[in-house]
Amino acid sequence: MLTMRTLPWRNLRGYPARTAALLTLTTLMAVAAFGGGLVIQGVRQGLDLARSRLGADVLVTPEDTGTGYNPQQALLTTEPDYFYMDADVVEQVAATPGVERVSAQLYLASAKSSCCSARLQLIAFDPATDFTIQPWIAQSRGGTGGAGDGVGAMEVVVGANVTVSGTLTLFDHELRIAGQLAPSGTSLDNAVYMNRETFAAVLKASFDKNLNRYGHVDADDVVSAVTVGLADGADPDVVAAAIAARVPGVTVTTASGMVAGVAASLESAARTVTVLVALIWGLGLAVTVLVHALVVHERRRELATLTALGAGRRAVGRTVVAEAVIVNLAGALAGIVAAGVVVTSFATAIGQALGVGLVLPGAGAVALTAVATLAGAVLAAALSAAASLHRTHRVDPSLVLKEGE
Numbered sequence: 001m002l003t004m005r006t007l008p009w010r011n012l013r014g015y016p017a018r019t020a021a022l023l024t025l026t027t028l029m030a031v032a033a034f035g036g037g038l039v040i041q042g043v044r045q046g047l048d049l050a051r052s053r054l055g056a057d058v059l060v061t062p063e064d065t066g067t068g069y070n071p072q073q074a075l076l077t078t079e080p081d082y083f084y085m086d087a088d089v090v091e092q093v094a095a096t097p098g099v100e101r102v103s104a105q106l107y108l109a110s111a112k113s114s115c116c117s118a119r120l121q122l123i124a125f126d127p128a129t130d131f132t133i134q135p136w137i138a139q140s141r142g143g144t145g146g147a148g149d150g151v152g153a154m155e156v157v158v159g160a161n162v163t164v165s166g167t168l169t170l171f172d173h174e175l176r177i178a179g180q181l182a183p184s185g186t187s188l189d190n191a192v193y194m195n196r197e198t199f200a201a202v203l204k205a206s207f208d209k210n211l212n213r214y215g216h217v218d219a220d221d222v223v224s225a226v227t228v229g230l231a232d233g234a235d236p237d238v239v240a241a242a243i244a245a246r247v248p249g250v251t252v253t254t255a256s257g258m259v260a261g262v263a264a265s266l267e268s269a270a271r272t273v274t275v276l277v278a279l280i281w282g283l284g285l286a287v288t289v290l291v292h293a294l295v296v297h298e299r300r301r302e303l304a305t306l307t308a309l310g311a312g313r314r315a316v317g318r319t320v321v322a323e324a325v326i327v328n329l330a331g332a333l334a335g336i337v338a339a340g341v342v343v344t345s346f347a348t349a350i351g352q353a354l355g356v357g358l359v360l361p362g363a364g365a366v367a368l369t370a371v372a373t374l375a376g377a378v379l380a381a382a383l384s385a386a387a388s389l390h391r392t393h394r395v396d397p398s399l400v401l402k403e404g405e
Contacts, residue, residue: 022291022327023334026381029284030335030373031342036277037369038343039350040270042358046185046351047263049359055132056227057236059253060093060243061085071253074187080109080121084214084222085249092247093226098234099243103129106199107224110170110192111211117169120162121191124199124219132227133193140181151178153197159189161348168192171205185351185359281376288328289384321385328381332374340366 061071065083087104094102106124110116125133137157151157156168156175160183168175175198183189194202200219206212230239236254244252343350344360351358360366 019327022288022324023331025284025287025291026328026331026377027335027338029281029288029380030332030377031339032277032280032284033376034336034369034373035339035343036273036280037373038339038360038366039273039358040277041361041365041369042185042343042347042351043269043273045359045361047259049184049186054255054258055135057230057234057255058228058240058243059255059258060089060226060228060247061224061251061253063249063251071251072257074258080119080190082107082109082122082224084217084224087221087223089247089250090223090226093228093243096239096243096246098230098239099228100231100234101129101131101229103131103227104223105225105227106196106203106219106222108199108203108206108212111206111209113211115169115172115205115209115211117164118162120170121187122170122199122202123191123193124196125193127195130227131229136181136184137179137193140179151193151195151198153195154201155194155198157181157193159191159193160184161189162192170202171209171211173202173205175202183359285380285384288380291384321382324381324385325378328377329374332377336370336373340370 059071059074061069062083062085065081067081067083069081069083084106090102090104093099103126108122108124110118110120110122112119123133127134137151140157154173154175155178157179158164158168158177159181162168162180164177166177168177170192175194181189181193196219203212203217203219207214207216228239228243230236236256240252240254244250347358347360361369
């Protein structure tokens with residue numbers, strides 16, 4: 001039985017081409033809004049995680065690494081690197097006023113050959129003094145962040161982007177993968193973490209195979225970087241300047257300086273995505289208004305007939321708005337599902353394309369973004385249909401029915 005309640009569904013089924021076109025348009029708008037929203041939140045969350053994962057207040061590295069290494073871009077650099085300076089630097093840094101704790105790290109890059117599973121950044125830490133890597137490992141294991149939450153001999157913990165599972169081969173050493181860290185949205189996700197004992201064996205093997213650009217170094221005599229934790233109230237910039245003056249041949253970078261490079265890239269990516277989403281939505285909204293105006297104009301005799309038969313202008317208006325809302329709601333749902341699948345499946349690739357780390361938001365934020373997308377689609381449909389009807393309703397239905405006679 002045909003009623004005013006069933007009429008919107010009948011009309012949508014009766015004009016499949018028109019319905020499909022509106023569905024496609026709304027789906028594309030939802031993909032842009034929901035997908036763009038996830039990406040924007042993802043890059044901002046990547047910045048927050050970059051700050052928390054850095055851990056240290058100051059980072060000390062060699063002044064001349066011979067590779068052009070830039071500490072301020074370290075969190076964005078995906079190409080593995082390694083360099084060394086004398087281990088005495090650790091004591092000199094620790095003796096600087098304002099420094100509360102220090103810990104040394106050693107770097108190495110695995111080779112692109114049969115001796116290694118993949119080319120990766122290798123980072124060794126000292127379980128007795130480390131305060132930046134072990135808390136991160138502990139989070140992934142539900143531990144406390146103490147020395148007992150590190151990794152054992154011939155074991156490694158891999159970053160979120162390392163896809164190797166079970167064991168990892170580094171310079172023909174088979175190392176057991178003891179865990180995988182949560183994503184940080186930085187180059188740290190491409191690294192492999194181990195203790196100094198394991199690193200010493202791997203480093204020696206790299207020399208034995210002539211796959212190390214250094215002639216020979218002993219893991220006990222060198223460090224690659226010194227992470228510095230400051231005492232309460234100490235000014236990072238003041239302490240960094242003091243370390244630079246006290247310790248020759250080093251580059252000193254504050255945490256804010258390191259994160260600044262990441263922040264600039266993330267903000268730039270977020271602005272780019274925001275502009276793209278705004279352009280797509282603006283264009284989509286304009287097309288939606290135009291399409292609904294054309295549809296209502298095309299159906300003016302049908303709508304005039306319903307009004308003349310006693311349906312009333314309000315009832316006719318509700319029918320047209322209901323059709324628009326149904327189509328936009330269905331299209332928005334389809335767009336949300338499509339965008340969710342694409343962004344979730346290709347988050348790493350999207351982040352690389354934007355040149356930033358992408359860490360997807362939690363379920364609550366995703367749900368709010370979906371609800372906002374649905375609400376926007378429904379509102380756009382209702383306003384477009386209502387605006388198109390307003391002009392039609394100003395014309396007497398009898399005059400519309402007489403057109404063409």
